[in-house]
Amino acid sequence: MYVAPLIRKLSLRHPMGNAEQQALLSLPTRYAAHSAEAVIVREGTSPTEACLLIEGFAYRERIARSGERQILAVHLPGDLVDLQNALLPEADHTVRALTDTRSVFLPRDALLDLCYRHRAIGEALWLDTLVDASLFREHIVDVGRRDAQTRIAHLLCELGIRIEAIGLGKRDDFELPMTQEKLADCLGLTAVHINRMLKRMEVEGMIERRMRRIRIADWPRLARAGDFDPKYLHLRDGE
Amino acid sequence: MYVAPLIRKLSLRHPMGNAEQQALLSLPTRYAAHSAEAVIVREGTSPTEACLLIEGFAYRERIARSGERQILAVHLPGDLVDLQNALLPEADHTVRALTDTRSVFLPRDALLDLCYRHRAIGEALWLDTLVDASLFREHIVDVGRRDAQTRIAHLLCELGIRIEAIGLGKRDDFELPMTQEKLADCLGLTAVHINRMLKRMEVEGMIERRMRRIRIADWPRLARAGDFDPKYLHLRDGE
DNA sequence: CGCTCAGTTGAACCCGCTCAAGCTGCGTGG
DNA sequence: CCACGCAGCTTGAGCGGGTTCAACTGAGCG
Numbered sequence: 295m296y297v298a299p300l301i302r303k304l305s306l307r308h309p310m311g312n313a314e315q316q317a318l319l320s321l322p323t324r325y326a327a328h329s330a331e332a333v334i335v336r337e338g339t340s341p342t343e344a345c346l347l348i349e350g351f352a353y354r355e356r357i358a359r360s361g362e363r364q365i366l367a368v369h370l371p372g373d374l375v376d377l378q379n380a381l382l383p384e385a386d387h388t389v390r391a392l393t394d395t396r397s398v399f400l401p402r403d404a405l406l407d408l409c410y411r412h413r414a415i416g417e418a419l420w421l422d423t424l425v426d427a428s429l430f431r432e433h434i435v436d437v438g439r440r441d442a443q444t445r446i447a448h449l450l451c452e453l454g455i456r457i458e459a460i461g462l463g464k465r466d467d468f469e470l471p472m473t474q475e476k477l478a479d480c481l482g483l484t485a486v487h488i489n490r491m492l493k494r495m496e497v498e499g500m501i502e503r504r505m506r507r508i509r510i511a512d513w514p515r516l517a518r519a520g521d522f523d524p525k526y527l528h529l530r531d532g533e
Numbered sequence: 534m535y536v537a538p539l540i541r542k543l544s545l546r547h548p549m550g551n552a553e554q555q556a557l558l559s560l561p562t563r564y565a566a567h568s569a570e571a572v573i574v575r576e577g578t579s580p581t582e583a584c585l586l587i588e589g590f591a592y593r594e595r596i597a598r599s600g601e602r603q604i605l606a607v608h609l610p611g612d613l614v615d616l617q618n619a620l621l622p623e624a625d626h627t628v629r630a631l632t633d634t635r636s637v638f639l640p641r642d643a644l645l646d647l648c649y650r651h652r653a654i655g656e657a658l659w660l661d662t663l664v665d666a667s668l669f670r671e672h673i674v675d676v677g678r679r680d681a682q683t684r685i686a687h688l689l690c691e692l693g694i695r696i697e698a699i700g701l702g703k704r705d706d707f708e709l710p711m712t713q714e715k716l717a718d719c720l721g722l723t724a725v726h727i728n729r730m731l732k733r734m735e736v737e738g739m740i741e742r743r744m745r746r747i748r749i750a751d752w753p754r755l756a757r758a759g760d761f762d763p764k765y766l767h768l769r770d771g772e
Numbered sequence: 773c774g775c776t777c778a779g780t781t782g783a784a785c786c787c788g789c790t791c792a793a794g795c796t797g798c799g800t801g802g
Numbered sequence: 803c804c805a806c807g808c809a810g811c812t813t814g815a816g817c818g819g820g821t822t823c824a825a826c827t828g829a830g831c832g
Contacts (some may be wrong), residue, residue: 335675356670358678359760366670378667381660386667386765411654417645420659421620427662428625430597431605437677438721439597439658442820473778482677487820489780521598526625681788712810726788728812744797773825775832787821795812802805 296323296398299460300346303372306459306530307425308418317408317415324399328352328391335389343399345375350395351471354378355479356387365480367429367454368392368472372460377423380406393471425528432526437482440521442491445481447520448500448509455524457478466510535562535637539585540697541683542611544697545769546664547657556647556654563638567630574615574628582638584614588708589634593617594718595626604719606668607631607711611699616662619645632710671765676721679760681730682721684720686759689740689747693761704748 297318304310324343328334332351335341355368366387370373379385380402403455409416432452436445454465463469474492475485495501500516502509510516536557543549563582567573573591574580591614593605605626608614617637619641648655675684688770693704702708713731714724734740739755741748749755 308682312769354670358674360678362678364674364677366673378663381625381656381663382767383666384764386767387670406656410649410655413649416649417620418654423659423666424617424620424662427622427666427815428672430666431593431626433671434672434676435595435597435603437673438603438662439601474780475778480546485779486781486822490820491781525623528621528625601810648831723789724811725790725813729788775831776829778827778829781825783823785820785822787819788817789819790817791815793813796810798808800806800808802803 296325296348297321297346297400299348299372300374303460304418307528308414308421310414310418314412314414314418317412321404321408322398324395326399328397330391330393332391333388334391334395334397335355335379335385337385337388340384342380342402344377344380344402344405345389345521346398346400347371347373347375347520348396348398350397351392352389352395353392353476353480354389363479365476365484366433367426368480370456370460371462374419374422377419378426380423392419392476402408428526428528442481442487443495444519444521445483446488446491446495448522449477449481449502449519449520450510451513451520451522451524454508454510454513455527455529457522458527466513468508470506470508472506483506485522535559535564535587536585536639538587538611539613541697543657543661546767548655549653549657552766553651553657554651556651559570560600560639560647561644565636565638567634567636569630569632571630572627573630573634573636574618576624576627578621580615580618581641582642583616583627583639583641585639586612586614587635587637588612589636590631591628591634592631592715592719593626596709599637603716603721604715605672606620606665607719609695609699612699613658613661615651616658617665619662631715667765680723681720681726682734683758683760684722685727685730686739686755687761688716688720688759689749690752690756690759690761690763691766693747693749693752694766694768698768705752707747709745709747711745 301310301315303316334345347369349371352369356364356366358364375389376385409419436448440448452472454468457463457468458465474488478485478488492503496503499511500519501513539552540549540557573584586608588610591608595603595605597603614628648658676688677681679687692709696702696707697704713727717727719722731742735742738750739758741750
């Protein structure tokens, strides 16, 4: 039953019959928990299992030679975290737990087999990796061509939508379990600058913060400020 | 026979039997030519064919609200240019010809069918999109965490390797059909700054330029300067 | 109570941008 | 064959968004 969130997520973008759902549910699973900052997939290894996040957040990272970290993506419950590495001979980046997480490991080969026995599963999983790639592309635009405030607003919008899509909060009121340093590493900025911009956005009334809780008073305004168009998320209903 | 370069490229990373090669070769094809800057796949449309580049370069782009362009990826002959959009309901970015190009369009549905009739084809094509995603990730690190000179050196190394891999030149001596403005749009910089950095790199003896031809005197040095590790390209022999 | 980690703030600096002018190579037409 | 036009390249001067460095605050926790 651990696999249910995956089915829910895949169904968000690709219809899924009963037979396919049963096939997914009958996969053998290995339960695992990771505490914050623990490595889930290590760069350079060849995992034989795919990790399905059940609870908590995770993130992909790479370290540049300068020693600076770049966060490539943030993952939420229901995300299949290392499908990106599924067919690659070895992982080219590391996946870590952002918060304490619970997850389920599925045998990679069995999962791949299902892709060819049930076309809908194959397409749904392929699609899932293509959507990941779409987020990567948006991330390139973010760090390449948007200024600091726009980047932050954009990230908040994206996380709001994604959190709402999995029922973990509302798009304009959610828990953001990231330190300012992590936000910086995600957006190609420094923690100091993130701090100043967040403060300015709060003063200007774009957002409210209580600890790590984010409230967005005027969503359309934030979306405008963040140059945010949810199209690239490829969610069923557009939002 | 137009499909031969595709088979060669897929085989670079995934073994391919005779039956699979025959199946690919027997796909119906539609030949097309695009002159430089022509749109190959337009954002917002749902292409029913996949474009295989035969000759010339292409690039993916997105326009930020500020009007600035971000180039997401550069594609070389043999690349299947819109597999990224194959399963997505609509293209979230535009693909354009960088130079005059010749290409072949393959019916999307027939191609997808082959993926399920021949597992090796399915895995090779999925893998291809995963490698694309790996390049996107490296691109995020580039614009997020590397300074201007490092970015340029990194891009030159990547293109050198990829051009050599398809036999279009040597990694340390190749034609680069990009204006400085395009380099800038690719790397999240301005054309003026690209110009200054290229000049400095030439003065320092890292590269030589004659028109659009690039010669790299000391490849290991450029690779070091560019924080370049070809692992993320996932080529068979590591280089 | 003291340690540690995250967040906050200030001052100085610098990498890359902006604006603006001039240059170069090349295709086109007279 | 030259004149013109134009796109891409080059160069300079000044500016500014974001960084760096450093100090301080505040919350959680043993």
